[in-house]
Amino acid sequence: xxxxxxxxxxxxxxxxxxxxxxxxxxxxxxxxxxxxxxxxxxxxxxxxxxxxxxxxxxxxxxxxxxxxxxxxxxxxxxxxxxxxxxxxxxxxxxxxxxxxxxxxxxxxxxxxxxxxxxxxxxxxxxxxxxxxxxxxxxxxxxxxxxxxxxxxxxxxxxxxxxxxxxxxxxxxxxxxxxxxxxxxxxxxxxxxxxxxxxxxxxxxxxxxxxxxxxxxxxxxxxxxxxxxxxxxxxxxxxxxxxxxxxx
Ligand SMILES: Nc1ncnc2c1ncn2[C@@H]1O[C@H](COP(=O)(O)OP(=O)(O)O)[C@@H](O)[C@H]1O
Ligand SMILES: [Mg+2]
Numbered sequence: 001x002x003x004x005x006x007x008x009x010x011x012x013x014x015x016x017x018x019x020x021x022x023x024x025x026x027x028x029x030x031x032x033x034x035x036x037x038x039x040x041x042x043x044x045x046x047x048x049x050x051x052x053x054x055x056x057x058x059x060x061x062x063x064x065x066x067x068x069x070x071x072x073x074x075x076x077x078x079x080x081x082x083x084x085x086x087x088x089x090x091x092x093x094x095x096x097x098x099x100x101x102x103x104x105x106x107x108x109x110x111x112x113x114x115x116x117x118x119x120x121x122x123x124x125x126x127x128x129x130x131x132x133x134x135x136x137x138x139x140x141x142x143x144x145x146x147x148x149x150x151x152x153x154x155x156x157x158x159x160x161x162x163x164x165x166x167x168x169x170x171x172x173x174x175x176x177x178x179x180x181x182x183x184x185x186x187x188x189x190x191x192x193x194x195x196x197x198x199x200x201x202x203x204x205x206x207x208x209x210x211x212x213x214x215x216x217x218x219x220x221x222x223x224x225x226x227x228x229x230x231x232x233x234x235x236x237x238x239x240x241x242x243x244x245x246x247x
Contacts, residue, residue, distance in 0.1 A: 096145025107162030
């Protein structure tokens with residue numbers, strides 16, 4: 001596979017705005033098949049906007065977005081999910097009155113009607129989530145609203161995996177979780193990547209994110225300010241000063 005064939009997600013000079021207010025300025029980045037790539041940046045840098053722009057909300061006002069070599073910049077949002085991109089949004093957005101299992105099953109919506117009606121496939125997908133998150137599955141008949149924050153985050157990830165995505169997008173999954181839980185969660189992300197799902201992880205928690213990522217990008221005021229191998233960014237004095245508490 002040459003470099004171009006390895007590219008799963010490519011952004012070239014992407015700009016985005018809310019009305020007249022520009023948020024992303026010529027963002028260029030790529031995520032290769034099998035990688036964990038992290039995008040780190042402070043609150044308000046434009047990280048969530050970048051993820052939402054992938055789904056066309058808001059739409060890029062300039063530049064191109066390609067998935068597996070196919071241009072998706074102007075595709076309708078529901079078609080983008082069907083390409084094999086699943087998102088774990090900021091704040092998890094689970095349905096508290098529904099059970100854990102019902103929330104998980106909502107995740108199959110991007111699959112074809114035939115796939116959705118295949119009980120064998122559904123069982124296999126639920127089994128996969130169970131194997132990744134056994135403690136969550138112990139509660140599969142409980143209402144999702146009764147789960148802890150960490151369990152809700154696991155549920156949101158499990159739900160995204162129910163569509164068998166090729167690319168999993170996560171928006172600050174560590175937010176509000178205790179350090180031990182963050183380590184457990186990120187260990188599962190590593191396992192998901194090892195099983196063949198490419199991961200694009202957006203985080204303010206640069207330290208933990210760079211520890212599990214292959215490569216990273218630093219977003220400052222809507223611009224990519226630095227990029228590189230995660231271990232190099234972790235060791236970089238500048239990044240340490242700005243994002244890792246200066247230690
Ligand atoms: N729906 C919106 N309408 C207008 N401005 C927004 C909206 N969402 C975010 N913004 C602004 O866009 C900028 C980037 O926000 P965001 O992408 O949420 O950053 P991050 O996820 O890095 O914290 C901020 O200045 C924020 O106030
Ligand atoms: Mg955000």
